[in-house]
Structures are given as structure tokens and as C-alpha cells.
Amino acid sequence: MTQSTYVVTGMTCGHCVASVKEEVGELPGVRGVDVDLISGRVLVTSEGVLALEQVEGAVQVAGYQLVR
Amino acid sequence: MTQSTYVVTGMTCGHCVASVKEEVGELPGVRGVDVDLISGRVLVTSEGVLALEQVEGAVQVAGYQLVR
Incomplete structure (x- = not known):
């Protein structure tokens, strides 16, 4: 498992x-x-490493912004 | 129709x-x-007059407070 x-x-x-x-x-x-x-912190546990763009896309679909 | x-x-x-x-x-x-x-203002259009307690109850169910 990977945590980011x-x-x-x-x-x-x-x-x-x-x-x-x-x-x-x-x-x-x-x-x-x-x-x-x-704090706005989002801890994601996943199998393998996620692309930042994937996470950013999901956050945007929810209506928010990911800080790069 | 009544508006409150x-x-x-x-x-x-x-x-x-x-x-x-x-x-x-x-x-x-x-x-x-x-x-x-x-502003927090809620304009309700209804048939007939609503009891304040009814509206307050619904607001509380939603998780908020009505100012009396």
C-alpha cells in the first residue's frame, strides 16, 4: 500500500x-x-502510486482545488 | 400562496x-x-401558513439553526 x-x-x-x-x-x-x-489535508491510501493528475481531476470533479 | x-x-x-x-x-x-x-435568508413559499416549529425542525434535521 502507498500513502500520499x-x-x-x-x-x-x-x-x-x-x-x-x-x-x-x-x-x-x-x-x-x-x-x-x-488543514485541507487529504491522505490517500492506494495500491500502487497514483498520478497527481488523477487525484487532481477527482478533486476538481468534487468541486475543489488541489494545491500543487 | 404564503411567503415567509x-x-x-x-x-x-x-x-x-x-x-x-x-x-x-x-x-x-x-x-x-x-x-x-x-445572508442565510430562506424564503419559503407554501400553501397556507407553516408553524415556525415545523420549519425550525426541518432546518435542524438538515444540521443547521433557525434564528428566532
């Missing part, structure tokens, strides 16, 4: 957290997504 | 607005719910 941390901006409440978890969680190989609303 | 305006606190994003609209919209007689996120 990203920072996402724009989340303001638990609904936002749930949206990010849902979209990132649907990426192939993802086994877990933990989100801290206050 | 309420003030709801705690909404921070579009998901919050959607939750309030959904719960208040399910009250008997309600025909429309407009929510302004910034």
Missing part, C-alpha cells in the same frame, strides 16, 4: 469533505481517503 | 444550501424554497 498526502482548498464543511472522499475514493486502486477539513 | 422569510445560521457552502432546501421542501404544503447562502 495532498492539500485541497475550498472545503468548508462536512459535505465538502464527503464529496472529496467520494470522488477520490472512486479512483482505481484507492483503498482509503482521510480528509482533515481544517 | 427565515434566517438560518451555519450554512457554509452549496451542499449546506441543498440540504436546507431538501428538508424544508419536504414539509407539507411547501411549494418552493429559496436560500441565500451569504
